[in-house]
Amino acid sequence: MKKLVLIRHGESILNKTNSFGGWLDVDLSTKGVQEAQHAALLLQQNHHNFDVVHTSILKRSIKSANVMLETMNSLWVTQQSSWRLNERHYGILQGMNKKEASIKYGEEQIKQWRRSFSQKPPQSLDGNSESLEDVTIRVRPYWEDSIAKDINQNKQVLVVGHSNSLRALLCIIKKLSEQQLLELNIPTATPLVIQFNDRLQYQDEFYLGNQEQIKQKIKQVANQGSLKSNK
Numbered sequence: 001m002k003k004l005v006l007i008r009h010g011e012s013i014l015n016k017t018n019s020f021g022g023w024l025d026v027d028l029s030t031k032g033v034q035e036a037q038h039a040a041l042l043l044q045q046n047h048h049n050f051d052v053v054h055t056s057i058l059k060r061s062i063k064s065a066n067v068m069l070e071t072m073n074s075l076w077v078t079q080q081s082s083w084r085l086n087e088r089h090y091g092i093l094q095g096m097n098k099k100e101a102s103i104k105y106g107e108e109q110i111k112q113w114r115r116s117f118s119q120k121p122p123q124s125l126d127g128n129s130e131s132l133e134d135v136t137i138r139v140r141p142y143w144e145d146s147i148a149k150d151i152n153q154n155k156q157v158l159v160v161g162h163s164n165s166l167r168a169l170l171c172i173i174k175k176l177s178e179q180q181l182l183e184l185n186i187p188t189a190t191p192l193v194i195q196f197n198d199r200l201q202y203q204d205e206f207y208l209g210n211q212e213q214i215k216q217k218i219k220q221v222a223n224q225g226s227l228k229s230n231k
């Protein structure tokens with residue numbers, strides 16, 4: 001049985017204000033640092049140790065990895081950073097509060113931009129915006145050439161990614177349908193253990209931690225664009 005642990009970075013200062021981050025290189029909030037510490041302790045208690053950690057090149061991912069490795073007393077572990085694991089570029093939505101975006105563009109449109117496979121928000125001034133499909137295309141070579149390669153070499157691998165680079169990875173690993181992707185929401189700093197057979201085919205997955213709290217956290221992520229959101 002082969003294994004991979006995926007985790008989204010801890011709460012960022014833009015997550016804290018319920019705003020789209022995308023490629024904006026924002027820091028962790030104080031709560032985000034604590035979340036990363038808590039996740040590391042959970043991993044330790046459940047006997048997960050790592051040989052390599054893959055991160056994006058955004059500081060909320062790298063800092064979460066650093067905090068986790070420091071908490072696990074494992075700062076020697078190799079870290080590899082790639083732009084391919086970055087959050088999706090969120091176009092004109094970057095920096096905008098998610099509820100205000102729903103007021104401006106409509107709640108259903110924001111859900112489609114956040115969770116559909118092929119829709120993307122209008123481009124930002126620098127001419128960028130990515131759909132989940134675009135992210136899947138850039139994540140796939142990194143999965144094949146780096147992450148899957150490490151797992152096949154029997155390394156213990158941790159990926160510290162983002163909401164949508166992890167959705168893209170799960171789409172590749174689990175061959176998810178567009179309907180399944182629409183309902184896939186990833187909570188911050190919650191370790192997801194994926195199990196594979198020896199041919200690296202997906203078998204099973206489970207989150208570490210209090211399952212009721214995790215369900216609530218997932219629901220909160222899903223509802224971030226809701227007009228009923230309190231942020």
Ligand SMILES: O=C(O)[C@H](O)COP(=O)(O)O
Pocket residue numbers: 019020021022023087090114162163164221224
């Ligand atoms: O960078 C962002 O905007 C968030 O981390 C991810 O946002 P989402 O969960 O709304 O896609």
